[in-house]
Amino acid sequence: MSNNPGFSKGRRLHIGLIQPRAAILMDSFHRSTRHAGRGLAEPQMPRNPSIAAGASHASHWGSFSARWDGDRVQLTPHPEDPAPSPILGNFADALRHQARILRPMVRRGWLDHGPGPRHRDFSNDLVPVSWETALSLVATEIARVRDSYGPEAVYGGSYGWSSAGRFHHAQSQIHRFHNVVCGGYVRSVNSYSAGASAVILPRVMGPFEPLSRHNVTWDQICAHTDMVLAFGGMPIKNSMIASGGITRHVEADAMARAAARGTEFWSVSPLRDDMPEAAEARWLPIRPGTDVAMMLGLAHTLLTEALYDSSFVARYCVGFERFASYLTGEADGLPKSADWAAEITGIGADAMRMLARRLVEGRSLITVAHSLQRAQFGEQPVWMAATLAAMVGQIGLPGGGFNYALGAMGHTGRQINAVPIPTLPQGRNGVSTFIPVARIADMLLNPGGVFAFNGATYVYPRVRLIHWAGGNPFHHHQDLNRLRRAFSEADTIIVQESAWTPMARFADIVLPVTMTLEREDIGAAATDPRLIAMRQVAPPIGEARDDFVIFSALAARLGLEAAFTEGRSVREWLAHLYEQTQEALENAGLFAPSFEEFWERGEIPLPSAPDDGGLLRAFRADPQAAPLPTPSGRIEIFSETIAGFGYDDCPGHPTWLPSEEQPSAQTPLTLVANQPATRLHSQLDFAAHSQSHKQKGREVVRINPNDALERGIGDGDLVRLFNARGACVASARLSADVMPGVLHLPTGAWYDPEDEAPEGPLCVHGNPNVLTRDVGTSQLAQACCGQVTVVDIARHDRPVREVLAHRPPAFAEAAP
Ligand SMILES: Nc1nc2c(c(=O)[nH]1)N[C@H]1C(S)=C(S)[C@@H](COP(=O)(O)OP(=O)(O)OC[C@H]3O[C@@H](n4cnc5c(=O)[nH]c(N)nc54)[C@H](O)[C@@H]3O)O[C@H]1N2
Ligand SMILES: Nc1nc2c(c(=O)[nH]1)N[C@H]1C(S)=C(S)[C@@H](COP(=O)(O)OP(=O)(O)OC[C@H]3O[C@@H](n4cnc5c(=O)[nH]c(N)nc54)[C@H](O)[C@@H]3O)O[C@H]1N2
Numbered sequence: 001m002s003n004n005p006g007f008s009k010g011r012r013l014h015i016g017l018i019q020p021r022a023a024i025l026m027d028s029f030h031r032s033t034r035h036a037g038r039g040l041a042e043p044q045m046p047r048n049p050s051i052a053a054g055a056s057h058a059s060h061w062g063s064f065s066a067r068w069d070g071d072r073v074q075l076t077p078h079p080e081d082p083a084p085s086p087i088l089g090n091f092a093d094a095l096r097h098q099a100r101i102l103r104p105m106v107r108r109g110w111l112d113h114g115p116g117p118r119h120r121d122f123s124n125d126l127v128p129v130s131w132e133t134a135l136s137l138v139a140t141e142i143a144r145v146r147d148s149y150g151p152e153a154v155y156g157g158s159y160g161w162s163s164a165g166r167f168h169h170a171q172s173q174i175h176r177f178h179n180v181v182c183g184g185y186v187r188s189v190n191s192y193s194a195g196a197s198a199v200i201l202p203r204v205m206g207p208f209e210p211l212s213r214h215n216v217t218w219d220q221i222c223a224h225t226d227m228v229l230a231f232g233g234m235p236i237k238n239s240m241i242a243s244g245g246i247t248r249h250v251e252a253d254a255m256a257r258a259a260a261r262g263t264e265f266w267s268v269s270p271l272r273d274d275m276p277e278a279a280e281a282r283w284l285p286i287r288p289g290t291d292v293a294m295m296l297g298l299a300h301t302l303l304t305e306a307l308y309d310s311s312f313v314a315r316y317c318v319g320f321e322r323f324a325s326y327l328t329g330e331a332d333g334l335p336k337s338a339d340w341a342a343e344i345t346g347i348g349a350d351a352m353r354m355l356a357r358r359l360v361e362g363r364s365l366i367t368v369a370h371s372l373q374r375a376q377f378g379e380q381p382v383w384m385a386a387t388l389a390a391m392v393g394q395i396g397l398p399g400g401g402f403n404y405a406l407g408a409m410g411h412t413g414r415q416i417n418a419v420p421i422p423t424l425p426q427g428r429n430g431v432s433t434f435i436p437v438a439r440i441a442d443m444l445l446n447p448g449g450v451f452a453f454n455g456a457t458y459v460y461p462r463v464r465l466i467h468w469a470g471g472n473p474f475h476h477h478q479d480l481n482r483l484r485r486a487f488s489e490a491d492t493i494i495v496q497e498s499a500w501t502p503m504a505r506f507a508d509i510v511l512p513v514t515m516t517l518e519r520e521d522i523g524a525a526a527t528d529p530r531l532i533a534m535r536q537v538a539p540p541i542g543e544a545r546d547d548f549v550i551f552s553a554l555a556a557r558l559g560l561e562a563a564f565t566e567g568r569s570v571r572e573w574l575a576h577l578y579e580q581t582q583e584a585l586e587n588a589g590l591f592a593p594s595f596e597e598f599w600e601r602g603e604i605p606l607p608s609a610p611d612d613g614g615l616l617r618a619f620r621a622d623p624q625a626a627p628l629p630t631p632s633g634r635i636e637i638f639s640e641t642i643a644g645f646g647y648d649d650c651p652g653h654p655t656w657l658p659s660e661e662q663p664s665a666q667t668p669l670t671l672v673a674n675q676p677a678t679r680l681h682s683q684l685d686f687a688a689h690s691q692s693h694k695q696k697g698r699e700v701v702r703i704n705p706n707d708a709l710e711r712g713i714g715d716g717d718l719v720r721l722f723n724a725r726g727a728c729v730a731s732a733r734l735s736a737d738v739m740p741g742v743l744h745l746p747t748g749a750w751y752d753p754e755d756e757a758p759e760g761p762l763c764v765h766g767n768p769n770v771l772t773r774d775v776g777t778s779q780l781a782q783a784c785c786g787q788v789t790v791v792d793i794a795r796h797d798r799p800v801r802e803v804l805a806h807r808p809p810a811f812a813e814a815a816p
């Protein structure tokens, strides 16, 4: 490893998995990207010859080098990536796709009547305006709202994944702008990803980040684990993604190596393919939303067969007795036995008993996908899985115990970097008002309304201005018909976007933003051993500008340009943000080149911290010296704090609470609306790879062949999914990988409503969020419940219009 610049002799920090061959490949990669320079921002500039050689770049789904031929992007995955994500294919034709936004636009109704609540839809005219006009309209409107109602009338929560660069990260930019220039904004807390676990875990075990990302690693599994029991599986499609960047996709290989050594993977999921073939997993098809019952059945077996680790429970946990009396039925007359659980889950009682015994035979690890907690009472499966792992008694052992969400993203199972990555300072928010992120429609429809959250009560603000950058609420939110009504309550909606997403089409003012390949940035994640110089690959389309440039111009109009920009250009910001990482590298005695050298090389290695098992390992070793940050310092199987809140939807110990929404005669099937394999959320849905997996232009819904036969549905048929909240059209695929009674329609098809359809707004593209339920998980976390809902499905024989979501709206000019 001596030819690796990140490794200096005598240092104990190591940089991961680099092999000499890869390092050589990396050298040639560096050579080919050495001469990229500045001066590419203006579309009319001649092309820099370095662009033809390929520029280093990073995305949430992988690092790569890219060449632009004036029309398409040629991409080479990072030479060290053993399994590059096919999602990279979405970049090929994205830059000049007709779905890109070319110019600033303003809604005619808003121009004519001024700001105010009004019925909004997707067909109203937007008129093109100059940047000058757009910026002064936005600045004037922000000033009006702030000066008349204060910054607590501005919703800047602006949830969304944006793109991978550390500087142009749209959420950071928009938050910094509102904090520094406008005095703050109503913010959102927690995420659509892990809204319930982010609240329950710290109360009963420890902070979310260390329990998911600094815990059991793939290396530990390969070396130690006999059995992985994965609730919700560990789909490779999901671990392809890591926010900020990922240079190596190691998961499939790690699972194959573990399986070859004898690790048994058990996947509990409604879909067979939630575990890669490499894992040679056993599949336990479970009725969605019933995992807590199965976990209780396993726990009951461990208790009644005296297999559980009573000394672990006594030393490391509190409240087991209260829970045990619930488990045995002493408390409520209902033993939560394997036979009881079999009725609820559809998994055989004998299989559960066998599984429980297997769990205590060797080194076993229990994982829970985020999906389980993205459902009503979603706090419970997370808490119960931790409780089950505590009874097994292996928490804190290498490759054993409990790792929340291992395999749900490419951040997990890896080592954390030993140095900080560049981060844009966001300033201080002068507004204390917030909402749990998924309560946005509730907030807009119910200003002044009271809501419970995590042990306290709060009031929804009256929001007048919504400002969004880097997210797509018509992708991420539930019950989209309700969201449309909610957004109509706002005075003004401003959206900064690079493409005509439904959110952009719905806005009053749309500002066109560069795509990541059209600007320079730094790519990094705390779990990835590379810092990537994200070079500009192509000139911006049309009049698109960076979010930073837009916010700088707005700040200038509001008299605070210097405070926002601190006098730095983009390149100067990159150099400035780099300093912190460089300094930490230098202090560790590692390769710490100047910014210019880093930029010229295209990337540098970052050292990783030791694979030490994190806080659970330390806690196991010495619970007095390293207590958990819970009230008792231990794992709380019963939580006095949570019990004290008096929430009937989240009692004091893990409890089986069936969702209030169950299959019925009208809606006999359960829909799983999970993360898509062909893209990240809704990003680049219009592009080649995502498109190539649609059928008849629609998103594909998978259905078990028996359920299809009953309804006369054939492979490739157009079908309608519906419930009382909404309806959408998708294209059917018959698959025995989907358990009976379940439909699988992933998220991410851009919402494309036909408002005049007889059944009300009919999404002709297949967006499942027209069907999902917009309620909080419980009063504890108030998190998103988007993963599952109940529906019916029928063949759609009536004519249905083609999908228009990826064309520019009629009023906008098309990309050249
Ligand atoms: N039914 C259901 N719904 C779900 C889920 C589910 O499981 N089921 N999952 C939920 C989860 S976990 C999540 S995280 C959310 C994801 O929801 P989002 O994060 O909102 O989804 P994205 O499609 O990633 O949206 C990012 C948007 O940012 C834009 N963008 C990219 N780069 C830039 C930039 O530099 N500047 C600006 N201004 N814009 C940019 C992209 O074009 C895109 O429209 O969805 C949630 N919704
Ligand atoms: N390709 C791709 N990868 C992604 C993303 C993406 O959009 N595209 N998004 C990223 C993001 S933001 C996040 S938060 C993570 C999300 O991570 P998750 O939320 O864990 O991912 P999902 O794919 O929604 O769900 C995982 C699987 O859980 C199963 N499942 C659903 N309901 C149940 C249930 O009740 N019980 C059990 N046992 N299983 C159930 C489904 O079959 C589903 O395939 O993924 C990340 N990875």
Ligand SMILES: [Mo]
Pocket (backbone or CB within 6 Å): 191, 192, 193, 194
């Ligand atoms: Mo997420």
